[in-house]
Amino acid sequence: MSIAVVSLLTLSSSFGASVEPPTPYGVLPSERQQKWHELEFYGFVHFTVNTFTDKEWGYGDESAEIFNPTDFDANQIASVAQEAGMKGLILTCKHHDGFCLWPSKYTEHSVVKSTWRNGKGDVVREVSDACGKHGLKFGVYVSPWDRNHAEYGRPAYIKYYRSQLRELLTNYGPIFEIWFDGANGGDGWYGGAKEKRTIDRSTYYGWDVTRQIVRELQPDAMMFSDVGPDIRWVGNESGYAGDPCWAAYTPRGVDSQPPCPGQTVYQDGEHGKRNGTYWMPAEVDVSIRPGWFYHAKEDGKVRTPDNLIKLYFESVGRGASLLLNLPPDRRGRIHENDAASLLEFGRRLKATFSNDLARGAKTTASSTRGNDARYAADRVIDGDRNTYWCTDDDMLTPELMLDMGKPVTFSVVGLREYLPLGQRVDDWAMDKWDDGDWAEFAQGASIGNRRLWRGDTVTTDKVRLRIVKAAACPAISEVALYLEAK
Numbered sequence: 001m002s003i004a005v006v007s008l009l010t011l012s013s014s015f016g017a018s019v020e021p022p023t024p025y026g027v028l029p030s031e032r033q034q035k036w037h038e039l040e041f042y043g044f045v046h047f048t049v050n051t052f053t054d055k056e057w058g059y060g061d062e063s064a065e066i067f068n069p070t071d072f073d074a075n076q077i078a079s080v081a082q083e084a085g086m087k088g089l090i091l092t093c094k095h096h097d098g099f100c101l102w103p104s105k106y107t108e109h110s111v112v113k114s115t116w117r118n119g120k121g122d123v124v125r126e127v128s129d130a131c132g133k134h135g136l137k138f139g140v141y142v143s144p145w146d147r148n149h150a151e152y153g154r155p156a157y158i159k160y161y162r163s164q165l166r167e168l169l170t171n172y173g174p175i176f177e178i179w180f181d182g183a184n185g186g187d188g189w190y191g192g193a194k195e196k197r198t199i200d201r202s203t204y205y206g207w208d209v210t211r212q213i214v215r216e217l218q219p220d221a222m223m224f225s226d227v228g229p230d231i232r233w234v235g236n237e238s239g240y241a242g243d244p245c246w247a248a249y250t251p252r253g254v255d256s257q258p259p260c261p262g263q264t265v266y267q268d269g270e271h272g273k274r275n276g277t278y279w280m281p282a283e284v285d286v287s288i289r290p291g292w293f294y295h296a297k298e299d300g301k302v303r304t305p306d307n308l309i310k311l312y313f314e315s316v317g318r319g320a321s322l323l324l325n326l327p328p329d330r331r332g333r334i335h336e337n338d339a340a341s342l343l344e345f346g347r348r349l350k351a352t353f354s355n356d357l358a359r360g361a362k363t364t365a366s367s368t369r370g371n372d373a374r375y376a377a378d379r380v381i382d383g384d385r386n387t388y389w390c391t392d393d394d395m396l397t398p399e400l401m402l403d404m405g406k407p408v409t410f411s412v413v414g415l416r417e418y419l420p421l422g423q424r425v426d427d428w429a430m431d432k433w434d435d436g437d438w439a440e441f442a443q444g445a446s447i448g449n450r451r452l453w454r455g456d457t458v459t460t461d462k463v464r465l466r467i468v469k470a471a472a473c474p475a476i477s478e479v480a481l482y483l484e485a486k
């Protein structure tokens with residue numbers, strides 16, 4: 001940076017001259033979504049009668065009595081999750097079989113009729129309390145499809161479903177996320193009718209009214225479904241987001257029908273849509289085992305720490321969130337194999353990301369907005385996602401240099417955009433200072449909430465971020481360098 005630029009920069013900041021921030025670009029995250037973007041990694045807990053029948057989808061005819069964990073321990077579940085670095089847990093309060101993990105006033109098909117604690121237990125209460133104790137947020141999965149309920153498919157069931165939601169949204173403290181599953185298989189027990197019930201997915205559930213209830217009772221709760229409105233399904237259950245994965249999205253209905261849960265061209269979710277209609281970021285839901293529920297025969301098929309790391313880079317590292325399922329076993333605890341793998345994964349995550357080798361580097365940029373210190377290059381290494389480096393409006397392809405003063409060795413680069421101004425960057429590249437010249441070692445499309453590049457180790461004393469293409473002057477809140485821990 002020239003001396004003239006430096007003194008101008010000092011002048012403008014010392015006189016507090018006000019340089020307007022850039023105009024936001026495209027669709028923008030709500031405040032609720034911005035807070036959620038900070039979570040990045042949280043857990044799913046699939047637990048119900050299926051755990052005891054060894055099924056994935058209960059038919060709805062299971063006797064409530066079979067629900068009988070021998071050593072249920074919500075604190076063990078929450079503490080494993082917390083130690084691994086998860087920020088919350090989402091519990092299957094009711095899965096497709098209709099069995100309720102809480103003593104709902106509206107049905108007897110619940111813990112009340114189970115053998116567990118003589119019908120006096122409440123799994124939702126214990127898990128939500130344990131989350132509170134371990135600094136985790138608590139969320140609920142409440143299956144819209146209910147294969148137990150006699151009225152499923154008729155208007156009376158919708159009233160029932162909403163009453164249950166009201167119970168869960170008023171009696172268990174703050175809810176950070178509600179999971180609206182799109183699965184509707186048709187056949188079920190339905191109070192003994194044992195038949196196939198087909199519903200019109202666009203109209204039956206009256207989603208507008210249900211969403212209104214959620215907003216009224218839990219205004220901060222994020223709603224997940226194939227069509228959001230707050231979070232979209234990534235379109236697969238294998239543990240990856242597309243590359244790139246845009247936060248913006250325009251859900252499309254199948255066969256020209258209106259898009260709604262269970263009726264979208266779900267494959268679109270992997271990449272989202274540059275310049276899509278809504279800010280509707282992706283959530284990657286995946287299980288630590290082949291199934292969503294616990295099956296003893298899968299004890300040897302738990303994902304390895306290496307595999308979990310890969311999932312993390314391919315979900316969180318592409319701007320999505322990672323919702324990793326941990327199914328409690330028949331004791332009502334996270335099995336030793338799952339806990340061991342998860343904790344080793346968490347240890348590696350912490351060891352990798354707690355040491356940002358870019359901190360303390362000398363930063364310079366080819367351009368700084370209004371030469372104002374508030375937008376200067378050093379904002380990318382201050383550890384604050386609310387500050388950012390940005391340029392004048394017409395500078396779409398600027399560069400930012402980090403001089404670490406000595407050679408550093410890294411294998412991961414972390415980038416973030418300042419989300420309240422939208423996703424502005426299309427393409428970027430990173431260069432290393434190599435034998436008196438710049439040499440490119442990484443490039444990618446999109447940044448968004450978080451972009452992690454993972455590659456072979458690089459040793460250099462200087463790196464450069466090049467914005468190759470942007471729709472509006474870039475606003476970058478983080479450039480970080482890490483060495484992946486083994």
Ligand code: FUL
Nearest residue numbers: 056057181182183285292
């Ligand atoms: C799916 C369900 O059918 C699975 O059982 C599981 O709950 C998964 C997270 O969502 O749609």
